[in-house]
Amino acid sequence: AQSVTQLGSHVSVSEGALVLLRCNYSSSVPPYLFWYVQYPNQGLQLLLKYTTGATLVKGINGFEAEFKKSETSFHLTKPSAHMSDAAEYFCAVSPSGGSNYKLTFGKGTLLTVNP
Amino acid sequence: DADVTQTPRNRITKTGKRIMLECSQTKGHDRMYWYRQDPGLGLRLIYYSFDVKDINKGEISDGYSVSRQAQAKFSLSLESAIPNQTALYFCATSDSGTGSYNEQFFGPGTRLTVL
Numbered sequence: 379a380q381s382v383t384q385l386g387s388h389v390s391v392s393e394g395a396l397v398l399l400r401c402n403y404s405s406s407v408p409p410y411l412f413w414y415v416q417y418p419n420q421g422l423q424l425l426l427k428y429t430t431g432a433t434l435v436k437g438i439n440g441f442e443a444e445f446k447k448s449e450t451s452f453h454l455t456k457p458s459a460h461m462s463d464a465a466e467y468f469c470a471v472s473p474s475g476g477s478n479y480k481l482t483f484g485k486g487t488l489l490t491v492n493p
Numbered sequence: 494d495a496d497v498t499q500t501p502r503n504r505i506t507k508t509g510k511r512i513m514l515e516c517s518q519t520k521g522h523d524r525m526y527w528y529r530q531d532p533g534l535g536l537r538l539i540y541y542s543f544d545v546k547d548i549n550k551g552e553i554s555d556g557y558s559v560s561r562q563a564q565a566k567f568s569l570s571l572e573s574a575i576p577n578q579t580a581l582y583f584c585a586t587s588d589s590g591t592g593s594y595n596e597q598f599f600g601p602g603t604r605l606t607v608l
Contacts, residue, residue, distance in 0.1 A: 421583060422536075422583065427594065468536070472595040480595075486533075
């Protein structure tokens, strides 16, 4: 069974500050890992994903995440927050083998960016 | 043009009414999904379909049914709507082919209110 824990349902940062959104997972097999972003009144959009290879992955809008197997983590970062980054962010995990259809989501982290 | 479309975008209905939410995709994907989003709970899987003849229950299928009319169309029905089905509903698609890593693509959502 898989599960995803996002630490902090709400994170508030100042414009220009570092953004750090935390995600830890549990999975019985090596997973694929995803971060999705949901802007107000919109669907989910893929920010980035880890499948294999380099553990530091870069995504859209200046975001990146690092897969740390020993810590079972996949935290999302951005060096300098912009007002347009205000949204809800979801971490998700999918098993890498077998019936790998299932995407399990965390409960989401709402990011607020203050001027 | 949007790759995954949902109709209607907003719907208000009354307890006991039958409601159908529709999803269409032009991505050519074989797999389609229906999720429900509630504040603080993330996304939960209602039903998923691997192809027209393969439909499966997700984690919260009670009170819902689905129909896969064609590879590109997947409908969700609430046979007798109740207030706790008030939520944001998302359709998603993915490709089962090698290299897809189960990345899912989401529609814009349908906001359903049951009075």
